[in-house]
Amino acid sequence: xxxxxxxxxxxxxxxxxxxxxxxxxxxxxxxxxxxxxxxxxxxxxxxxxxxxxxxxxxxxxxxxxxxxxxxxxxxxxxxxxxxxxxxxxxxxxxxxxxxxxxxxxxxxxxxxxxxxxxxxxxxxxxxxxxxxxxxxxxxxxxxxxxx
Numbered sequence: 340x341x342x343x344x345x346x347x348x349x350x351x352x353x354x355x356x357x358x359x360x361x362x363x364x365x366x367x368x369x370x371x372x373x374x375x376x377x378x379x380x381x382x383x384x385x386x387x388x389x390x391x392x393x394x395x396x397x398x399x400x401x402x403x404x405x406x407x408x409x410x411x412x413x414x415x416x417x418x419x420x421x422x423x424x425x426x427x428x429x430x431x432x433x434x435x436x437x438x439x440x441x442x443x444x445x446x447x448x449x450x451x452x453x454x455x456x457x458x459x460x461x462x463x464x465x466x467x468x469x470x471x472x473x474x475x476x477x478x479x480x481x482x483x484x485x486x
Contacts, residue, residue, distance in 0.1 A: 380444030386437030
């Protein structure tokens with residue numbers, strides 16, 4: 340499915356929780372289908388769910404955000420984060436709450452207004468996976484009554 344693209348730019352500040360701020364932005368702006376286009380910045384805490392793990396892994400230190408990608412929606416988001424430390428070691432996984440911005444996070448995200456992203460159970464593995472639907476049609480405006 341295709342859609343035009345509406346873009347937003349935002350900057351998070353020191354101490355902000357990366358995922359919580361993204362979630363709040365999506366809810367405030369009623370984004371039903373979005374994609375993270377780019378993000379640069381730094382973290383002091385990176386909280387990730389690594390591949391094939393059930394729970395979070397928390398890393399503390401100073402990290403550069405080298406990639407943040409994924410889909411966003413008021414119906415659920417799926418985001419992956421990769422960060423590198425001062426030695427260049429890079430780690431990545433699912434972005435979880437608890438990723439704390441160090442100096443800044445400069446983010447550009449795109450909204451796809453003709454689409455509606457939903458999370459539905461996939462019977463293969465039982466995970467809530469992305470299903471793309473056309474956006475619901477806007478209610479038609481009734482003409483004003485003449486007096």
